[in-house]
Amino acid sequence: MKKIARRQGVYSIFFAIIIGMATTGSLVFITYNDSYEEAKGKNDIRAMMIKDDIVRKINAIDEVLYGIRALFDASNELGPDEYRLFSENLLARHPYVSTSLYLKKIDSKQRTAFEEDMQDNGYLNFSITEKKDDKFIVSSIKKHYFPLVYIEPFTPLNARYLGFNYLSNNLYRPAINQAIDSAKPSLSKNVSNGSYLIFMANYAGKRMPTTIEERRKTIVGLIALRIDVAKMIDFNFPYEITLKLESLENQKDIALFHQKQKIFSDRREVNNLEYQRIFKSDSGDFRLTIKMHLWWHELDMTLIIGSAVVGMLITFLLFFQVRSMLYSNNTLHYHNVEINNMVVDLALAKQEAEQSNRLKSEFLANMSHELRTPIHAMMGFCELGAISLDDWSHQKQLENFDEIKNSGDRLLNLINDLLDLSKLESNVVDYEFHEIDFLNIVNSAVKSLSPIIDKKHQQVNIQRFSCIIECDKGKIHQVIINFLSNAIKFSLNGRAIDLGMNYIEASSQQCAMLSFFVIDHGIGIPETELNSVFDKFIQSSKTKTKAGGTGLGLAICKEIIAGHKGKIWAENMPDGGSKFSFNLPVKQILT
Amino acid sequence: MNFKRKWFVKRQLCRMTMCIFILYCGSSIAASCLYISSYHAGYEWNDGIEEGIEKTLSGVCDLDKFYMDTKRNKSHEFAKKSALKAKSYIDKTNPDVIMACDDNASKYLIEPHYKDANRDFVFCGINWTAEEYGYPYSNATGMIEVAPIRPLLKVIKKMVKKVRQGVYFSADVLTEHKDFSRYKSQYAKKNVELTAVFVKTKEEWKAEFLKAQEADFIILNNNSGINDWDNEEMKKFVAEVKGTTLTVTNYDWMLSYAMLAMTKSAQEQGEWAGQVAKALLEGEKPSDIPVVANRRWNIFANAKLLDRAGYQLPSSIATKVVYKEM
Numbered sequence A: 001m002k003k004i005a006r007r008q009g010v011y012s013i014f015f016a017i018i019i020g021m022a023t024t025g026s027l028v029f030i031t032y033n034d035s036y037e038e039a040k041g042k043n044d045i046r047a048m049m050i051k052d053d054i055v056r057k058i059n060a061i062d063e064v065l066y067g068i069r070a071l072f073d074a075s076n077e078l079g080p081d082e083y084r085l086f087s088e089n090l091l092a093r094h095p096y097v098s099t100s101l102y103l104k105k106i107d108s109k110q111r112t113a114f115e116e117d118m119q120d121n122g123y124l125n126f127s128i129t130e131k132k133d134d135k136f137i138v139s140s141i142k143k144h145y146f147p148l149v150y151i152e153p154f155t156p157l158n159a160r161y162l163g164f165n166y167l168s169n170n171l172y173r174p175a176i177n178q179a180i181d182s183a184k185p186s187l188s189k190n191v192s193n194g195s196y197l198i199f200m201a202n203y204a205g206k207r208m209p210t211t212i213e214e215r216r217k218t219i220v221g222l223i224a225l226r227i228d229v230a231k232m233i234d235f236n237f238p239y240e241i242t243l244k245l246e247s248l249e250n251q252k253d254i255a256l257f258h259q260k261q262k263i264f265s266d267r268r269e270v271n272n273l274e275y276q277r278i279f280k281s282d283s284g285d286f287r288l289t290i291k292m293h294l295w296w297h298e299l300d301m302t303l304i305i306g307s308a309v310v311g312m313l314i315t316f317l318l319f320f321q322v323r324s325m326l327y328s329n330n331t332l333h334y335h336n337v338e339i340n341n342m343v344v345d346l347a348l349a350k351q352e353a354e355q356s357n358r359l360k361s362e363f364l365a366n367m368s369h370e371l372r373t374p375i376h377a378m379m380g381f382c383e384l385g386a387i388s389l390d391d392w393s394h395q396k397q398l399e400n401f402d403e404i405k406n407s408g409d410r411l412l413n414l415i416n417d418l419l420d421l422s423k424l425e426s427n428v429v430d431y432e433f434h435e436i437d438f439l440n441i442v443n444s445a446v447k448s449l450s451p452i453i454d455k456k457h458q459q460v461n462i463q464r465f466s467c468i469i470e471c472d473k474g475k476i477h478q479v480i481i482n483f484l485s486n487a488i489k490f491s492l493n494g495r496a497i498d499l500g501m502n503y504i505e506a507s508s509q510q511c512a513m514l515s516f517f518v519i520d521h522g523i524g525i526p527e528t529e530l531n532s533v534f535d536k537f538i539q540s541s542k543t544k545t546k547a548g549g550t551g552l553g554l555a556i557c558k559e560i561i562a563g564h565k566g567k568i569w570a571e572n573m574p575d576g577g578s579k580f581s582f583n584l585p586v587k588q589i590l591t
Numbered sequence B: 001m002n003f004k005r006k007w008f009v010k011r012q013l014c015r016m017t018m019c020i021f022i023l024y025c026g027s028s029i030a031a032s033c034l035y036i037s038s039y040h041a042g043y044e045w046n047d048g049i050e051e052g053i054e055k056t057l058s059g060v061c062d063l064d065k066f067y068m069d070t071k072r073n074k075s076h077e078f079a080k081k082s083a084l085k086a087k088s089y090i091d092k093t094n095p096d097v098i099m100a101c102d103d104n105a106s107k108y109l110i111e112p113h114y115k116d117a118n119r120d121f122v123f124c125g126i127n128w129t130a131e132e133y134g135y136p137y138s139n140a141t142g143m144i145e146v147a148p149i150r151p152l153l154k155v156i157k158k159m160v161k162k163v164r165q166g167v168y169f170s171a172d173v174l175t176e177h178k179d180f181s182r183y184k185s186q187y188a189k190k191n192v193e194l195t196a197v198f199v200k201t202k203e204e205w206k207a208e209f210l211k212a213q214e215a216d217f218i219i220l221n222n223n224s225g226i227n228d229w230d231n232e233e234m235k236k237f238v239a240e241v242k243g244t245t246l247t248v249t250n251y252d253w254m255l256s257y258a259m260l261a262m263t264k265s266a267q268e269q270g271e272w273a274g275q276v277a278k279a280l281l282e283g284e285k286p287s288d289i290p291v292v293a294n295r296r297w298n299i300f301a302n303a304k305l306l307d308r309a310g311y312q313l314p315s316s317i318a319t320k321v322v323y324k325e326m
Helices: A001-076 A080-093 A113-119 A173-182 A212-218 A299-390 A394-425 A436-450 A450-453 A473-490 A551-562 B001-028 B044-057 B075-092 B105-114 B130-135 B149-159 B174-189 B202-214 B232-239 B252-256 B266-281 B305-310
Strands: A095-106 A127-133 A133-140 A149-151 A195-203 A219-228 A241-247 A254-261 A267-279 A282-294 A433-437 A459-462 A468-472 A496-504 A515-521 A567-572 A577-585 B031-036 B061-069 B099-100 B123-124 B139-144 B164-172 B193-199 B219-220 B246-249 B259-266 B297-302 B320-323
Touching: A001 A080, A001 A095, A001 A195, A001 A219, A001 A267, A001 A282, A001 A299, A080 A149, A149 A254, A149 A496, A149 A515, A173 A195, A173 A212, A173 A219, A195 A212, A195 A282, A195 A515, A212 A219, A267 A450, A299 A394, A433 A567, A433 B305, A436 A450, A436 A459, A436 A468, A436 A496, A436 A515, A450 A473, A450 B149, A468 A473, A468 A577, A473 A551, A473 A577, A473 B252, A551 A567, A551 A577, B031 B044, B031 B075, B031 B105, B031 B266, B044 B061, B044 B123, B044 B266, B061 B075, B075 B105, B099 B105, B099 B252, B099 B266, B105 B123, B105 B130, B123 B130, B123 B266, B130 B174, B139 B266, B149 B219, B149 B246, B164 B174, B164 B202, B174 B193, B193 B202, B202 B232, B232 B252, B252 B297, B259 B266, B297 B305
Parallel strands: A459 A496, B031 B061, B031 B099, B099 B123, B123 B139, B164 B193, B164 B219, B219 B246, B246 B259, B297 B320
Antiparallel strands: A095 A149, A095 A219, A127 A133, A195 A219, A241 A254, A241 A282, A267 A282, A433 A468, A496 A515, A515 A577, A567 A577, B259 B297
16 A cells, blocks of 8 residues: 555656646746747847838938039039038048049040149149059040049048049949939949949039930039948947848849858857848849847846746645645544554453443442352341251251351451452552472462362372472462462362472573462363453453352452562463463562 | 965066067157148248148157248248258158148258159148149159139129129239239139239239229239238228229238138148158058149138128028138
């Protein structure tokens, strides 16, 4: 039962842990999922914001170009100082515009006059140039030129480009031609490291030319802005991000910008996210590709760890709850057993009490009978003597008086027994220990009972040997008398009664002892009553109705032997009859 | 414990020594720049250039200065001597780059001693007459100082409805004749006829000024060369002239007699010189950096004369103008 209960307990705890772990896993999964979705949502918004910002900046570039063109339209001749002032403001507001340029259209006929005019105005060695082997050389003769006349910021390095014919360069020519023909912003090829020139044509006249021919005819100059696309992305990314901006117009699928930032390389990524946005502007159609990583640190780790902790707490609570329940069951079971034992004990006690009460009732019944019998005999002989004393012979009178005396003696013995037992139980008896030969006590007892023995034609066999023992002679004599008289009483006429003694040597366990026994050849004692026959008011169920007696003799014997620190017991003999024995210490040790 | 402390102290000492050594080396290897002024400290134009140079070269190089002082000492001999002193100073200090500003520095120092030499120069504040000094050189580049001929006409056109003819007033000196020819040709391209009045005395100037009231505008150019010029008298005269013709000038000191002045910026010259010096220190060659002209103009207004003539500045000019009480 215990094994089964223990196994059930282990299963319960295991099951509780499994449920707890499953709960923990579910909580962590749910919070992780929520956190992941939230972080992903943030990145979606971030990607949208990046795209919006880039679109806004590209549109702003377009607006700037249109603004400069309007400035030229409004002014008959825009001077370098006015261009400087406008450009300074423009560059300050748009950090991704690194340079602002103005290219003036010069026909071949105008070239010399133009160059001389520039030289007259302080540009001493000015001429229209083109690039050869990355060096500026005087331009070869062309139908028309687009030399740089204004550049901002006006630095010594930028000033080298003054007079440079941008139309002579393959990097810019397609974009310039497209800008002239379309009257819209046109993007050049990559100049260097994500740097592009965006051109816008400036036409003569108040009205915008509508046809390509008209535009080619009325073109007077080109406004150009140099864009550093990398500077358009001015966000501070706290993690790795890859951005790719592609023009879908004339330079098909050419990446304008490809930036990769890797700051937290030690962080572990959760997932890769990729966004693609296509947008239109006057500068053309663009595709922005944003690649991001979702990092662990972007997730709400507090929530996830918190849910894990809550899950673990639930696991622990379940574990302890189950353990507590198992403990309560065990305690309950223990208490049930206790109660059952108590119930059994109470039942036994009740049974004993009932038996004791019954025995007492029986004893009282016997006692009243025993007390009344001699009194009735004495009263009967006295009444008879009062009526017939004169008729009785002298012999008859003596016999009747003997009967009265015998009845009186019996009554006196009974009362003495009761008084002795009462004294012995209340320990008010003083034992008088003297050294004496135990055989003398035995002989004395046998002699005092010899009339009865002779009367029943019984034979007493005594195993005789002398042994000096320290005891209360009178009390031990009383015990032997009691054993012997019981043996005589319960043995059939003519049967033998055996008396014997043994000497038990002293050992480490006990002192030297003398063992005495009386064996009768009666009907024996039931095995269950071998101990109880020494209790007061108890008589063997086999003998009590026939043998009479007070039921106090053996109880008195038990008390006397106990007073000598000895042991008394009864046993049945294998061939019938019973054996009553006691042990006495040879020497009494006074405590 | 003691060992650790000793080790810590030793390590700190080593670090401090290294820092001091690095600082010492850093200070000893800093580039040196020399600014040679044709004029003297305290002269407004010179101070403007100096301010521009200092602003640009702050933290770039150790800036040293040498003043030729040829404004207060106008003799040819003094200028030559001063140039020799400057040369001696250059040889002594051996600067990495030299900024020589205004005409006399080019005329008396660079051209005679360093033309195409193995030493880099940045010039600034040189008049259109730069070609007179043999520029361009292989070892020099810089900024030419040009007058705002076209910008001035733009301002005039914003103030006056019809601009067809104007009068150019100046002292009768060779340089002014050259300047006038530039004005004349430029204005002719814009269909504006410009006539010149070269005078030698103030009385001539006064008489011609009264006659010029018929024109659409008057350009009051340099009065240097009119020996009897009396500032107070001429100011009073101009203030009492009843005409409303717009008077403009390119020289700030002539604003006492003109309604508007469009002047060059000394700071721009200094800043450009500083920027070129910085580029040269970074390894650029002077021959790779073109000679450029100034482009920045300051506009000043004589409020008293403008009000008297009843002019109101258009917003495009009003936002940039600085009013001066003359």
